[in-house]
Amino acid sequence: MQPDQRRAAILDAAVEEVAERGFARTTSRHVAARAGVTHGLLHHYFPDHQSLLAAAFEKMALEEIDEVNEILASDLDPLAQLREITEPYGPGGGAEAYRFWFEAWAEAGHSVTMRATSERLSDAWYELVLGVIERGNAAGVFRCEHPGETAWMVIALSDAYALHAQTGGGVPATEMVRVTWRLTERELGIAPGTLARS
Amino acid sequence: MQPDQRRAAILDAAVEEVAERGFARTTSRHVAARAGVTHGLLHHYFPDHQSLLAAAFEKMALEEIDEVNEILASDLDPLAQLREITEPYGPGGGAEAYRFWFEAWAEAGHSVTMRATSERLSDAWYELVLGVIERGNAAGVFRCEHPGETAWMVIALSDAYALHAQTGGGVPATEMVRVTWRLTERELGIAPGTLARS
DNA sequence: CGCGTTATTGACCACATGGCTAATAACACT
DNA sequence: AGTGTTATTAGCCATGTGGTCAATAACGCG
Structure with a gap:
């Protein structure tokens, strides 16, 4: 998958996760699982958790x-x-x-x-x-x-x-x-x- | 302090904590600290964390x-x-x-x-x-x-x-x-x- | 093909959390 | 004063978290 698509997929997963559980309860691992990747990869696309949520x-x-x-x-x-x-x-x-x-x-x-x-x-x-x-x-x-x-x-x-x-x-x-x-x-x-x- | 007052103080602390940080980020220890007790005591007044939040x-x-x-x-x-x-x-x-x-x-x-x-x-x-x-x-x-x-x-x-x-x-x-x-x-x-x- | 770059994994760490419990302090009541 | 009950503490445990990193897989390109 292209990096752009992957990034978008992660953001999509984050949005869904936030809608379901709320910002505070949205964890890196859950987002990663929903996006079909491991949570270590998130750090490659977003510097930290806060940036992910803000981007979403x-x-x-x-x-x-x-x-x-x-x-x-x-x-x-x-x-x-x-x-x-x-x-x-x-x-x-x-x-x-x-x-x-x-x-x-x-x-x-x-x-x-x-x-x-x-x-x-x-x-x-x-x-x-x-x-x-x-x-x-x-x-x-x-x-x-x-x-x-x-x-x-x-x-x-x-x-x-x-x-x-x-x-x-x-x-x-x-x-x-x-x-x-x-x-x-x-x-x-x-x-x-x-x-x-x- | 009387048990009733203590219970009320804990609930007050919980309400303030929720207003400041939100439900999901409200932790037993923070509530306890704000109420001036240790977090172990919360278990004595409320069976679990969820009950505390619901009571608040x-x-x-x-x-x-x-x-x-x-x-x-x-x-x-x-x-x-x-x-x-x-x-x-x-x-x-x-x-x-x-x-x-x-x-x-x-x-x-x-x-x-x-x-x-x-x-x-x-x-x-x-x-x-x-x-x-x-x-x-x-x-x-x-x-x-x-x-x-x-x-x-x-x-x-x-x-x-x-x-x-x-x-x-x-x-x-x-x-x-x-x-x-x-x-x-x-x-x-x-x-x-x-x-x-x- | 070979090589440098990027994407991806899996494992690890320090830390905070909720729940639990044994020990102790404070209290109520006789 | 004595005693049983309640309130309170301190500490432990298993779990989940975000962050980090070395190792590896995939990729682009000459």
């Missing part, structure tokens, strides 16, 4: 930013773009991915290294949503009075959805989505039910 | 539910009660407490045991906010059309505030609070700026 975190963040940028570069109109953005975090968005980000958020509270990456990702999301809203305003599709505040609201509700979908609670997912849509529509100044039509 | 988790959850009930039982009018709730970080403590909860939520993704407690807490919060809104409606202080949805929104924004305050990002805390208030006021059908007056 960074990889996930970059992939997410890339996905987001793809939406941005697409020819979709602002309304459709906003739908795309809110959808990945919607029903069926992948509980495994959520688990990874919860781990990352919790880890950001203890590790200074990861907080930086976390902030970069956070900012990327904010800029993306804000851009979509402003372009929608310019195109006359939206009539949003507080683009910055609305952008934060959209992200906040998405994150909270992911959070509450995992930690459970009596509020069903469908209701969470309904609230998110209703509030977003009102903030954007578009007709109720517009977002639901997909 | 349960303790935090019960304390938070108690605080919630205090607000409920207070003589404050619904508006004042809602102010308490929407205050930054809510009434359950500051950023430190939320670091603990992020850890707990992440842990709930891996451990089945903790998910139940997590859900109970989640439901308690929802019922609290919903109750305040409905009593406000009955008293004519609020004119909220979707109490259930609004209750979830209030909790969601509060959690997201804590989350983004920890993971950083370009959105300043003051703006997050402003959005939360504005949206809450609109959902409750009360005049803008009402919540800000404290």
Whole structure:
């Protein structure tokens, strides 16, 4: 196997391991076993354990930013773009991915290294949503009075959805989505039910 | 020291340790050192490590539910009660407490045991906010059309505030609070700026 | 083919952890 | 004071961890 592929395979294994067990419980040997190598090899690709975890975190963040940028570069109109953005975090968005980000958020509270990456990702999301809203305003599709505040609201509700979908609670997912849509529509100044039509 | 006090001291130490390092990195010896005892003693109060962590988790959850009930039982009018709730970080403590909860939520993704407690807490919060809104409606202080949805929104924004305050990002805390208030006021059908007056 | 470089293995080390237990200190109660 | 119970300590053990390194296999290239 090519070094690049091996490195990628190790990172993939690390991401899966983190999603399953969490950062703190992710051990070199488990990652190595999942990647089909011995743990001594990890040192050949990453100077130490911390670097491996940081690289795995960074990889996930970059992939997410890339996905987001793809939406941005697409020819979709602002309304459709906003739908795309809110959808990945919607029903069926992948509980495994959520688990990874919860781990990352919790880890950001203890590790200074990861907080930086976390902030970069956070900012990327904010800029993306804000851009979509402003372009929608310019195109006359939206009539949003507080683009910055609305952008934060959209992200906040998405994150909270992911959070509450995992930690459970009596509020069903469908209701969470309904609230998110209703509030977003009102903030954007578009007709109720517009977002639901997909 | 009395056994009860010792047990409480150990649990306090465990909670602090979890908030600082996370569940997985919380070791018997560190907890013992923080509590001023030797690690052998922990075995005398808790059968094993997992029980200690579970007890610490349960303790935090019960304390938070108690605080919630205090607000409920207070003589404050619904508006004042809602102010308490929407205050930054809510009434359950500051950023430190939320670091603990992020850890707990992440842990709930891996451990089945903790998910139940997590859900109970989640439901308690929802019922609290919903109750305040409905009593406000009955008293004519609020004119909220979707109490259930609004209750979830209030909790969601509060959690997201804590989350983004920890993971950083370009959105300043003051703006997050402003959005939360504005949206809450609109959902409750009360005049803008009402919540800000404290 | 031969040779230098890189990838990969397996074994080893020092260390921290959770669990356990015998010995001791503190205590409660008569 | 005496005694049985509980609280507390110190130390041991098996295990798993991250890090390191020499030996070897695979590879690229002249």
